[in-house]
Amino acid sequence: MNRDIFTVAQQVKRIRARNDPDNVTQECQNANKDSPLSSRKSKNRRITGNMFKAWKAARPWLLARLPELEAQGWTRSKLFRAGRMLYPFGPWGAAWCDNWLIPDVEVKIDSEGAIRWTWTEATGRTVTQAKRPHP
Numbered sequence: 001m002n003r004d005i006f007t008v009a010q011q012v013k014r015i016r017a018r019n020d021p022d023n024v025t026q027e028c029q030n031a032n033k034d035s036p037l038s039s040r041k042s043k044n045r046r047i048t049g050n051m052f053k054a055w056k057a058a059r060p061w062l063l064a065r066l067p068e069l070e071a072q073g074w075t076r077s078k079l080f081r082a083g084r085m086l087y088p089f090g091p092w093g094a095a096w097c098d099n100w101l102i103p104d105v106e107v108k109i110d111s112e113g114a115i116r117w118t119w120t121e122a123t124g125r126t127v128t129q130a131k132r133p134h135p
Helices: 002-017 021-031 049-064 066-071 076-080
Strands: 106-109 115-120 126-131
Touching: 049 066, 049 076, 066 076
Parallel strands: none
Antiparallel strands: 106 115, 115 126
16 A cells, blocks of 8 residues: 555655646546545535525525624634535535425524424434534
């Protein structure tokens, strides 16, 4: 295994020595195609269909309560931003959370300013999840 890492490192070093950015990009893409940390992936590939549906469901609720949320410490950025890494890694806003799509979910703002989702599963178990405004 160490030999493989050494070989890949040598190949990348040779390519960089030639100052050919296209080859470096191609080599990096081939080396880690499935890596969630790839910075060259477009935003469209990071945002799935379900995430977009969640954002569409969350937006009217969040905008209607924006003054109250801002008073609790939320900002538009904390609510709506799209992260650079694959969800849920990185600073994704509350609007992208898939809890918005759960049938019969109850959403409220608690006294600490957290957005709380509460729902009952088919087994009868009540689930509560929260997202807080502070990092």
